[in-house]
Amino acid sequence: MKHFCRLLCAAPFLLLTVGCASSANDNFNSLLWMQSSAEYRANTTLVYRAAMEHIDAALRDRSWTAAKEQSGDCSKLPPAVVLDIDETVLDNSRYMGKVVLENGRWSPDTWDEWVSLKEATAVPGAVAFIEAMKKKNVAVIFISNRECGRREGSESGCVQEADTIENLAKVGVVGVRPENVLLKGEREDWTSEKKSRREAVAKNYRIVMLFGDDLGDFLPDVKKNITPQERDRLVRENSGQWGRKWFVLPNPTYGSWLNILQEPRSRYIRGY
Secondary structure, X not given: OOOEEEEEOOOOOOEEEXXXXXXXXXXXXXXXXXXXXXXXXXXXXXXXXXXXHHHHHHHXXXXXXXXXXXXXXOOOOOEEEEEOOEOOOEEOHHHHHHHHHOOOOOOHHHHHHHHHHOOOEEOOOHHHHHHHHHHOOOEEEEEEEEEOOOOOOOOOOOHHHHHHHHHHHHOOOOOXXXXXXXXXXXXXXXXXOOHHHHHHHHOOOEEEEEEEOOHHHOOOOOOOOOOHHHHHHHHHHOOOOEOOOEEEOOOOOOXXXXXXXXXXXXXXXXXO
């Protein structure tokens, strides 16, 4: 840590070490912003409030769908919203904070321990929005890259799903059914690429809105073998979706935006 920055970057969190100009943990200020700034809470509240402004129009228009994976006539399917979990509904910044404060690194064991504690808090605005969807008879489906895996002492092959549902209940999202929580690895083709899971949801629901903190929560093939310029182009090409059908939560600490950058990453910093 004396001569390197630690960057949390892959969903859920992959800790990389890259050379940098300062000795400070690169996520230090990012976590300060997420945990202490009024601006962060204002941003997340704004996202969910903006979604509420469009939900009635989405429900009235039976041709309205937010998922590119939705094909054919979906007008008779019941409506659903699809949400990522980490940094979209649940705030895991305390786990990341522990990594930073202890000069440690992410590991599958410590991450799974955090999941088992079920102590993530709610992203501001998320619980109220989900409750509003229930009152409107809109199904709430969670697609998360939390990974199913066996845990010592547990007979279940996906105890993480039960942990996640319990954590959601603790923050006020109650009554979540296991079939509405789609975790990475729960089925063989459910990789970190979420397209196959959106396709699965689209067979049974008209997906009216998508929520996430990563471009991969909305579009396929954006997590590797792609440039920042190509990702920017995709955002522009889908400009009509943002803030209407697609809603992105702020997350400066990790994500595919960081994974796709090549070394040295200083090349992406622009000065004057």
